[in-house]
Amino acid sequence: xxxxxxxxxxxxxxxxxxxxxxxxxxxxxxxxxxxxxxxxxxxxxxxxxxxxxxxxxxxxxxxxxxxxxxxxxxxxxxxxxxxxxxxxxxxxxxxxxxxxxxxxxxxxxxxxxxxxxxxxxxxxxxxxxxxxxxxxxxxxxxxxxxxxxxxxxxxxxxxxxxxxxxxxxxxxxxxxxxxxxxxxxxxxxxxxxxxxxxxxxxxxxxxxxxxxxxxxxxxxxxxxxxxxxxxxxxxxxxxxxxxxxxxxxxxxxxxxxxxxxxxxxxxxxxxxxxxxxxxxxxx
Amino acid sequence: xxxxxxxxxxxxxxxxxxxxxxxxxxxxxxxxxxxxxxxxxxxxxxxxxxxxxxxxxxxxxxxxxxxxxxxxxxxxxxxxxxxxxxxxxxxxxxxxxxxxxxxxxxxxxxxxxxxxxxxxxxxxxxxxxxxxxxxxxxxxxxxxxxxxxxxxxxxxxxxxxxxxxxxxxxxxxxxxxxxxxxxxxxxxxxxxxxxxxxxxxxxxxxxxxxxxxxxxxxxxxxxxxxxxxxxxxxxxxxxxxxxxxxxxxxxxxxxxxxxxxxxxxxxxxxxxxxxxxxxxxxxxxxxxxxxxxxx
Amino acid sequence: xxxxxxxxxxxxxxxxxxxxxxxxxxxxxxxxxxxxxxxxxxxxxxxxxxxxxxxxxxxxxxxxxxxxxxxxxxxxxxxxxxxxxxxxxxxxxxxxxxxxxxxxxxxxxxxxxxxxxxxxxxxxxxxxxxxxxxxxxxxxxxxxxxxxxxxxxxxxxxxxxxxxxxxxxxxxxxxxxxxxxxxxxxxxxxxxxxxxxxxxxxxxxxxxxxxxxxxxxxxxxxxxxxxxxxxxxxxxxxxxxxxxxxxxxxxxxxxxxxxxxxxxxxxxxxxxxxxxxxxxxxxxxxxxxxxxxxxxxxxxxxxxxxxxxxxxxxxxxxxxxxxxxxxxxx
Numbered sequence: 090x091x092x093x094x095x096x097x098x099x100x101x102x103x104x105x106x107x108x109x110x111x112x113x114x115x116x117x118x119x120x121x122x123x124x125x126x127x128x129x130x131x132x133x134x135x136x137x138x139x140x141x142x143x144x145x146x147x148x149x150x151x152x153x154x155x156x157x158x159x160x161x162x163x164x165x166x167x168x169x170x171x172x173x174x175x176x177x178x179x180x181x182x183x184x185x186x187x188x189x190x191x192x193x194x195x196x197x198x199x200x201x202x203x204x205x206x207x208x209x210x211x212x213x214x215x216x217x218x219x220x221x222x223x224x225x226x227x228x229x230x231x232x233x234x235x236x237x238x239x240x241x242x243x244x245x246x247x248x249x250x251x252x253x254x255x256x257x258x259x260x261x262x263x264x265x266x267x268x269x270x271x272x273x274x275x276x277x278x279x280x281x282x283x284x285x286x287x288x289x290x291x292x293x294x295x296x297x298x299x300x301x302x303x304x305x306x307x308x309x310x311x312x313x314x315x316x317x318x319x320x321x322x323x324x325x326x327x328x329x330x331x332x333x334x335x336x337x338x339x340x341x342x343x344x345x346x347x348x349x350x351x352x353x354x355x356x357x358x359x360x361x362x363x364x365x366x367x368x369x370x371x372x
Numbered sequence: 373x374x375x376x377x378x379x380x381x382x383x384x385x386x387x388x389x390x391x392x393x394x395x396x397x398x399x400x401x402x403x404x405x406x407x408x409x410x411x412x413x414x415x416x417x418x419x420x421x422x423x424x425x426x427x428x429x430x431x432x433x434x435x436x437x438x439x440x441x442x443x444x445x446x447x448x449x450x451x452x453x454x455x456x457x458x459x460x461x462x463x464x465x466x467x468x469x470x471x472x473x474x475x476x477x478x479x480x481x482x483x484x485x486x487x488x489x490x491x492x493x494x495x496x497x498x499x500x501x502x503x504x505x506x507x508x509x510x511x512x513x514x515x516x517x518x519x520x521x522x523x524x525x526x527x528x529x530x531x532x533x534x535x536x537x538x539x540x541x542x543x544x545x546x547x548x549x550x551x552x553x554x555x556x557x558x559x560x561x562x563x564x565x566x567x568x569x570x571x572x573x574x575x576x577x578x579x580x581x582x583x584x585x586x587x588x589x590x591x592x593x594x595x596x597x598x599x600x601x602x603x604x605x606x607x608x609x610x611x612x613x614x615x616x617x618x619x620x621x622x623x624x625x626x627x628x629x630x631x632x633x634x635x636x637x638x639x640x641x642x643x644x645x646x647x648x649x650x651x652x653x654x655x656x657x658x659x660x661x662x663x664x665x666x667x
Numbered sequence: 668x669x670x671x672x673x674x675x676x677x678x679x680x681x682x683x684x685x686x687x688x689x690x691x692x693x694x695x696x697x698x699x700x701x702x703x704x705x706x707x708x709x710x711x712x713x714x715x716x717x718x719x720x721x722x723x724x725x726x727x728x729x730x731x732x733x734x735x736x737x738x739x740x741x742x743x744x745x746x747x748x749x750x751x752x753x754x755x756x757x758x759x760x761x762x763x764x765x766x767x768x769x770x771x772x773x774x775x776x777x778x779x780x781x782x783x784x785x786x787x788x789x790x791x792x793x794x795x796x797x798x799x800x801x802x803x804x805x806x807x808x809x810x811x812x813x814x815x816x817x818x819x820x821x822x823x824x825x826x827x828x829x830x831x832x833x834x835x836x837x838x839x840x841x842x843x844x845x846x847x848x849x850x851x852x853x854x855x856x857x858x859x860x861x862x863x864x865x866x867x868x869x870x871x872x873x874x875x876x877x878x879x880x881x882x883x884x885x886x887x888x889x890x891x892x893x894x895x896x897x898x899x900x901x902x903x904x905x906x907x908x909x910x911x912x913x914x915x916x917x918x919x920x921x922x923x924x925x926x927x928x929x930x931x932x933x934x935x936x937x938x939x940x941x942x943x944x945x946x947x948x949x950x951x952x953x954x955x956x957x958x959x960x961x962x963x964x965x966x967x968x969x970x971x972x973x974x975x976x977x978x979x980x981x982x983x984x985x986x987x988x989x990x991x992x993x994x995x996x997x
Contacts (some may be wrong), residue, residue: 140563141534248420277419277590282634304564307638334638348568349638350593352620359621360632434899465902472893480894480912481992482919491911492901528991544901 092167093128094298095185095266100125100151100161102144121147123322125161129315131265134292134299136313136330138306138345144322146270149302153187153268154178165266179213186259190271192251196243196258202229203239206258213262228257233287249280253287260291268300273308285311306349310334318342379449381552381584382408382431386443389423389430389608400426400439402608406586408601410551413578413585415595415616417631418605424588427605428556431586432468433460448551466496469545473557475537479529485540486525489513493547512543516573535566542573552584553577559594571598592635596620604628675983679976684736686972691732694961700724701961705763721745735760739969759969760962762955769966773948776935780947783866783940784932790871791878792925796918798875799882806887814883818876830869830942837865847943866943870936874928881924885917892916919989923982930978934971 101124105116122144129135137145150156152163154170162171170181186209189195196205203225210217217224226236232253243251252272259267269288273281289312291297303309309316310330317327318341326339337343384406391398401423408414418424429435431445433452445452447467452460472478479488489509494500506525513521516539529537538558545553555574559567575598578585587599595602595616602619604612604627612625623629702718703710719725722745723734734743738758745752745761754760759769802814837844844861852859889895890913898912899905935949944950948967955963987993 140565278592279419279630279634282636285636305636306564307636310638311636344565346638348565350567350571350591350597351639352593352596352632352635352637354639356596356617356620357637360623363622364629432900434896461902461904463902464900470897470900472897474893477893478897480898480916482915482990483911484991491903491907495901495903495907530992541897 092130094131094166095129095152095300096127096164096167097148097152098126098162098164100148100163101159102147102151102156103159121322122151125319125322125324127317127324127327129266129298129300131298132292132296133314134301134312136301136303136309136316137319137324138303138309138316139319140304140345142321143319145302145304145319148319149187149268149270149300152300153185154181155187182209183213183215183262184264185266185268186262186264187268187270188252188255188259188272190275192248192255192275193243196251196254198243201240201242202234202254202257205243205254206261209258209262215262224261228261231260231291232257233283247280249276249284252276252280252284256284256287256291264297266298266300268302270302271304272301274303274305281308288312306334306346318345379410380407380446381410381412381448382406382414382586383446383449384431384444385446387427387430387445388442389426389435390440390442391436391438392440399608401430403443404603404605404608404610406603408552408584408586411578411582411584412601413587413599415599415602416586416588416605417590417592417595417602419590419631421607422605423608424590424605425556426608428470428554428586428588431554432464432470434464462496465492465545465550466548467550468552468554469548469550471538471541471545471553471555471558474561475534475541476529476561478541479537481529484526484528485513485532485544486510489525489540489544489547492544496548508547509543512547513540515546515577516540516543518543533566534562535569538562538566538570539573542570542577546577546581546583549581550583552586554586554588556588557590558587560589560591567594574598592620592631604631671987672980672984675980679980682976683969683972687736687969688732690965690968691735692728694965701763704959735965759966762960762963764955764958764960764963769962772951772963773966773970776946776948776951777933779945780935780940780949781933782863783870783936783945783947784929786863786867787870787874787932787936788925788929790867791874794871794875795878796882796921798879800886802879802883803886803890811883814879818879821872821876824872826869826873826938827942829872830865830939833865833869849946862945866936866939866945869942870932870939878921878924881921882917885920886913889913889917915989919986922985922989926978926982926985927975930974930981931971934974935967 100122101120102122103118103120106119107116125144125148127135127137137148139145147156151158151161154163154173158171162169164170165181165184170178173181200208203221206225206228207217207221219227222239225239229236229239234250234253234257238246243254246254255272256267272288273284276284285308288299292299299312301309301312313330315328316330316333317324318333318339319325320341326333326337326342328338333342334346337346384404387401387404387406388399389401391400404423404427406414406416406427416424416427426435426439430439430441431452433441433455435441441453443453447463450463452463455463479485486506486509489512490502490505493508494505497505510521510525513525518524518536518539524532529540532540542553542558553574558574559570562570571594574585574587577583585599587595589595600616602612602614602616603610604619604625606627612619612623612628614624619628620632623632700715702715702722702724705718706715716725723731726734737743738754738760740756742756742758743754745754752761754768755770757770759773761768762772765772798814798818802811805811838846844864845858847862847865848858850858850862895908895912898908903912935947935952937949937953939945940947940949941953948970951963952967954960955967
């Protein structure tokens with residue numbers, strides 16, 4: 090058993106409730122994440138699934154150190170990173186990157202692709218290997234974008250392409266862990282499939298580790314190695330993907346899986362049979 | 373103005389919605405035909421920019437002022453295109469009712485849900501007293517299984533959960549007993565467990581009231597569960613239509629096939645999702661003009 | 668609801684106390700010795716000491732400050748023995764210049780400032796709402812662009828320039844308005860009213876422009892709301908959609924801004940009152956600043972702070988009655 094790359098232990102996050110505090114009175118708090126622990130080994134994908142308000146996104150932000158924990162610890166490679174200050178965080182940021190849900194609102198509309206993807210390196214005061222232009226071109230190729238578009242602006246791309254830019258930006262610093270916070274949720278089905286495939290290819294080729302946050306169980310089935318089901322700030326079930334989907338133990342997991350709309354399996358089988366037949370017998 | 377041939381509930385012919393843009397006219401919907409029998413359920417499926425939402429608005433004559441609508445929309449044989457605004461108003465909300473994607477923003481936060489149901493009812497039943505309208509509102513809430521309806525009727529939209537709000541929208545739509553319910557992505561903003569409940573409710577209403585349903589969605593699994601005919605739209609045009617089973621077992625158009633291949637399945641063994649190969653003209657994931665299509 | 672109100676009032680009092688402390692501190696540190704000022708020409712060191720004693724200026728800062736605050740609530744007595752002066756409950760001290768009680772000075776002038784504020788508020792509300800609505804309904808047309816141009820122009824003209832131009836045009840050139848003369852309302856109501864017309868206009872124009880922009884933006888935002896689309900989809904008549912679903916949400920934020928603006932103005936319009944020679948709180952403030960009349964400046968500052976705090980609380984209370992989301996969450 091190898092050591093986990095990213096480990097979260099007893100994470101708790103409380104938010105003050107608006108309007109409950111006074112001049113001297115402490116505001117009441119809402120516990121968004123309530124004693125959550127998980128481990129991710131290098132090269133695997135842990136999916137945090139849950140409905141809105143389950144605390145999955147907050148958990149992801151705690152793990153990526155975008156939010157400070159109320160209590161609990163986050164460890165990267167065995168090193169406690171919970172208390173890192175601003176300058177020490179820089180090193181952490183080059184190991185752990187985040188891809189967000191809405192590609193357009195998380196990309197600066199006034200910057201070119203080149204400026205966007207090299208910005209993380211610039212912030213960390215690192216030199217851009219091989220120069221900005223060549224570096225950007227190779228990154229764009231890696232995420233399946235046309236390198237000739239490196240001087241374009243986010244608005245000139247479609248949603249799927251913009252999300253590829255988001256992924257390229259995350260990869261620019263050479264991270265080991267990528268946190269995908271509903272990274273494919275806003276995309277159309279056909280585009281979503283492409284981005285999922287891209288994420289899987291990147292993992293296979295470069296050994297990336299993912300913390301994948303999603304509400305869509307079907308998407309999770311396509312990408313996760315392990316699945317943790319969250320509700321009301323807690324993880325109620327965690328296990329290998331196939332065991333969680335195939336033999337869910339917790340009642341909430343079963344309820345969640347039952348609720349997912351499905352195309353009838355017999356229709357699906359027929360369609361594939363028909364498709365195979367027409368492919369096998371060219372007209 | 374009599375019904376031409378059939379006793380169809382909805383008969384749309386050659387429906388076109390055109391926007392004037394600086395670069396010339398742009399069809400958000402082009403030459404669309406739709407047919408729905410009384411009590412039937414029609415699914416309109418498409419990705420963003422396919423024109424499916426514009427279609428639902430255009431049926432009601434609610435397309436943006438900047439858009440031009442041509443073609444024919446017949447509801448129970450009555451032509452709606454070219455009808456005077458006051459006459460159209462009598463159809464909207466009475467014979468045809470709509471449910472939208474985001475129930476929170478679709479309800480006015482300043483008024484109780486009771487008032488918002490009552491005004492829909494009273495707009496089409498002149499002379500009805502407030503008490504009568506209130507009774508109808510409570511009954512409508514009960515029909516969509518909102519518990520304690522007599523008390524809840526006095527609550528404001530923000531006091532309901534997402535799923536309950538969508539029930540309120542459906543209650544409001546049903547208060548006038550319309551022949552046709554148009555639901556535009558009614559479950560997209562909802563959690564999956566809540567989505568299942570709302571879809572069950574829509575099914576139940578169809579069974580019990582015989583209301584016709586046009587369901588607009590991007591979600592193939594959703595249409596496969598609750599509609600009997602499907603229209604697949606892309607770039608404002610219908611690319612394929614047919615009975616639901618035929619579409620899902622023997623899709624004809626390459627776009628429909630690509631779409632079905634791309635859907636991630638929860639009950640499927642893992643494998644490469646067959647995303648459309650780059651270079652194929654089928655799926656538009658290329659640089660698009662910044663102004664995009666009309667929302 | 669009462670709890671909500673109570674917490675607002677306590678925090679309001681806290682704010683006022685801070686305003687008090689801050690102004691007191693500034694004047695304590697910066698102003699020249701008031702005793703010398705009061706003493707005048709025939710001054711002796713003994714006299715100065717005596718004045719200091721009477722005013723409590725020989726006490727340390729905190730003692731003076733506490734005495735001042737206590738004076739506001741409970742009144743205080745200056746000096747001792749025969750020369751003692753009783754200053755009744757809302758005691759803000761006496762003017763160094765006129766030896767009048769500051770509180771009395773304020774009470775005397777407040778109605779004048781209120782008249783200026785109310786008249787201006789009526790004007791700017793009418794003009795701002797009408798202009799904003801018209802602009803929104805006719806979005807993109809010539810009327811809309813014209814109104815937008817007008818608002819931008821009027822927002823960029825300083826009040827004192829506007830006042831002088833208006834005076835020149837309306838009184839001197841066109842002679843539509845008589846030359847302002849100080850008359851009590853009872854003697855000549857018409858002249859009294861006409862005296863106020865120009866100040867009202869000058870004050871209102873800037874606000875009216877801002878309210879036009881605000882109303883226009885709000886109405887356009889609300890018209891794009893999904894619930895307006897729902898209202899049309901329900902088949903409601905357009906008049907009802909406008910009245911019920913567009914205007915109320917669009918105008919609610921205007922209430923907030925109006926409460927604050929109006930409260931601020933009640934405490935005196937410094938420039939306008941000075942330019943037009945209106946004897947209100949604003950002019951009094953300007954005069955007292957020019958003469959370094961510390962107690963009066965303190966009094967006016969406190970009054971302005973008080974009005975803003977009260978305005979804030981009133982706006983909050985009004986808001987809870989018109990916006991159900993705030994009501995229930997409070």
